[in-house]
Amino acid sequence: MTLSVIVQLCALLTISQQAASSPSCVCDLTSSEQPFPHDKLSSVEDGAAKCTGSITRQKSVELDSLLLGLQRRLPQLETDVSVLEREDDGELYGAVSLQVIENELTEILQLMNKLNSTTLAHSRLTSDTAQQVQDLKVEMQQLEVYDSMQVVKSQQDNQRLKRDLDQCRKGHHPTTQPTLVGCPASGICPHGHFLNVTGPRVYTAGEYPGSYKYGSWGRDPKPEAGKENWYWLVMLTSSNVYSNYVRRYSSLSSLIIGVSVPGNVQIHSSNPTTNTIQGPSAVLYGEALYYGCYNRDAVCRFNLTTKSVTSVQLPKGTRFNSKGNFCHLDECYPFTDLDLATDESGVWVIYTTTQDFGNLVVSRVEEGETPTINQTWHTSLYKQAVTNTFMACGVLYATRYVSKDAEEIFYSFDTSTGVERFDVGIQIQKVSGNIYSLNYSPPDQMLHAYSESHMVSYKVVFG
Incomplete structure (x- = not known):
């Protein structure tokens, strides 16, 4: 190595040592604002x-x-x-x-x-x-002192302007009246057109708060004399799927405070077994309980007076044993293949078949010690896009899940005209996340819902 190269290296080392030993630059930041109280x-x-x-x-x-x-x-x-x-x-x-x-x-x-x-x-x-x-x-007003850029004040001003603008628009454009949902022309609907649902009017956990998640309840549209004010309750007491009795209450107040008189009417001593209830949908009509038969594609009829059970077979290909349930995006409701319903004219069953590719089918169940299927209608509504159905004045209504707080009646099918609608647009305010059974009661024009062990009812508005 030459002497000139050694001299250059020594000079470079000296410069780097001097640079490393020079003091660092530090700045002090002083803010005139008080620190924000996050706590x-x-x-x-x-x-x-x-x-x-x-x-x-x-x-x-x-x-x-x-x-x-x-x-x-x-x-x-x-x-x-x-x-x-x-x-x-x-x-x-x-x-x-x-x-x-x-x-x-x-x-x-x-x-x-x-x-x-x-x-x-x-x-x-x-x-x-x-x-x-x-x-x-008071605390929020104190915190607004720290809003030096007036963000909160600007938001409040914007909200006031938006509210004034909405009121102005409503003044120039009157609110559109709700579209009337038709009732059959045959005259079985004495109340007029189905307009809205209000409430809930009744909300109770009954005798067994939180104990039985699935079930159904309501009133008999065709009661015996002296039982006009009675209510009934079916709770799925075995595996959230089966039940072997119907519980009765002499009044609404008895049901609310949880005093059952006369008590249970038992279908069978075992649960589950032949003829016991399967699924959360059951209805009482003419002192007889109609429900989905255990392990069968059939509707059972239990006479509460004679304690006898008869049944009617549904069409070949009917989906049962939790293969044709009501659903929404997050879950399906187990064993809701058969949905029983009552209205002013009697008993109905809503289901689906393989021939209908999963679309809703509705059949009228004729009264009698041995029930029969009279008429059947086929719809274009896919059953697993629906959370519940009910009948009112011969019209089938279907609901869908909107949120944990709301359900929407979005569909109707008029059995007298065959007209379908997908724009009904009536909201139901929920008290729990899911409604597992929903049935219309003609005596008081109420919708009775069983919602995650709670009994809830809504007033149906006709006009």
């Missing part, structure tokens, strides 16, 4: 979440249900007292009528006690929540 914002978010969780739709519906039960119970008590007065022979009242009134007074007292405790709890909840909301409002 306080987290506290406000937690408080808002607690308020949202404590005030729910279920709590208000629970109170409405109790009031409705009491409202229907008192007129019945007046009627029974009138019967008792007529039976007075001057010295001795009818012992049977006295016992009936005593039972009714006991039920009314239970209902009022539950109503009083629920009202007191709601009053405390309202007071506590109002104070929490006021505290949250």
Whole structure:
């Protein structure tokens, strides 16, 4: 190596050492703004979440249900007292009528006690929540001080402008009246056109809160004398698929507070076995329970008086044993192959067959000790795109899942004209994520839903 190269290397090493030993440059940043209190914002978010969780739709519906039960119970008590007065022979009242009134007074007292405790709890909840909301409002106003760029204020101004614009538009364009859904021209619909569904009007967990996820309930559209106000309940007590009895209640208030009189009417001592109930869809009509037969593509009829079971075979190719269920994108409802329904004209069964490629089929079940299939209609609606069906005035309606809070009646099929519609567009507000059975009750024009162990009902609006 030459001397000139060694000298250049030594010079380079000296320069690099000097550069490495030079001091680093540090800048101090001073902000005139106060640090944002993230812990306080987290506290406000937690408080808002607690308020949202404590005030729910279920709590208000629970109170409405109790009031409705009491409202229907008192007129019945007046009627029974009138019967008792007529039976007075001057010295001795009818012992049977006295016992009936005593039972009714006991039920009314239970209902009022539950109503009083629920009202007191709601009053405390309202007071506590109002104070929490006021505290949250003060804290949010304090946090707005840190909004130096006026983002929140701008958002509030935009919301006010949008609200004013919507009101202006509505003023120039009146709200369109709902499209009428036709009832049959044969005159079996005395209420008019199906317009809307409101509610829920009744919401109760009954005697066994949270115990039985699948089932059905409602009223008999053709009751025996003296049973006009009775309700029935079928819970799938074995594997969420099978049941061997129907439970009866003498009034709506009895069902709400969970007092079953006269109790169970048993189909068979074993569960499951031949003739027991399979699937969550059952209906009571003319003191007989109609339901999907155990392990068969047939409709069973259980006479509650004689305790006898008869059945009618459905067409060849009918899907059963959980092969033709109601579904939505996230799940299918097991063993919903056969959907029984009642309306003003009688009993119906909705199902699908291999010949119909999975589309809905609806058949009328004729009354009689041995039921028969009278007429059958075929639709173009795919069954697994549907979550539930029901009949009203001879018209088939189908629902679909919208969200955990809403279901939509989107489809109708008029059996008198054969006209199908896919634009019905009526919303049902849910109290639980899924409705496993849905049936229309002609006596009070209500939709009775069994929703994840809860009994819920909605008012049908006709016009």
